[in-house]
Amino acid sequence: MAAPSPTETRDAQILLAVAAIPSGRVATYGGVALAAGLPRQARLVGRILSRLPAGSTLPWHRVVNAQGRLSLPAGSAERETQIARLRDEGVEVIGGRIDLRRFGIDAPAAL
DNA sequence: GATATGACCGCAA
DNA sequence: TTTGCGGCCATAT
Numbered sequence: 001m002a003a004p005s006p007t008e009t010r011d012a013q014i015l016l017a018v019a020a021i022p023s024g025r026v027a028t029y030g031g032v033a034l035a036a037g038l039p040r041q042a043r044l045v046g047r048i049l050s051r052l053p054a055g056s057t058l059p060w061h062r063v064v065n066a067q068g069r070l071s072l073p074a075g076s077a078e079r080e081t082q083i084a085r086l087r088d089e090g091v092e093v094i095g096g097r098i099d100l101r102r103f104g105i106d107a108p109a110a111l
Numbered sequence: 112g113a114t115a116t117g118a119c120c121g122c123a124a
Numbered sequence: 125t126t127t128g129c130g131g132c133c134a135t136a137t
Contacts, residue, residue, distance in 0.1 A: 071119080
């Protein structure tokens, strides 16, 4: 087998980490990168999601920035889709913001 | 090869 | 709360 390129290994790890986010929870870019074994590589996560092909079953909508805010620009269909899907999973999105204390992947189940 | 940009992060003021 | 700075990697020009 041909040796996998470092880049392909990284994006694959990130894709797996994003797919591992449970429904009703959200993860930060840095958190996903860390879960993928790539600390400080938050930008890699953003790069993968931005280049994510349509038709992907990846729950990219569960990935938000460290401030609990949606990174997509306001007025974008993707942004509305992300909010709608998160709310459908039980995540409260207020003003484009999410309480990571409650819905963060590392947040307690009850509060 | 170098520069600029990007769905980012953390800290400091 | 916002802004600025440095750090990290890949892509486009």
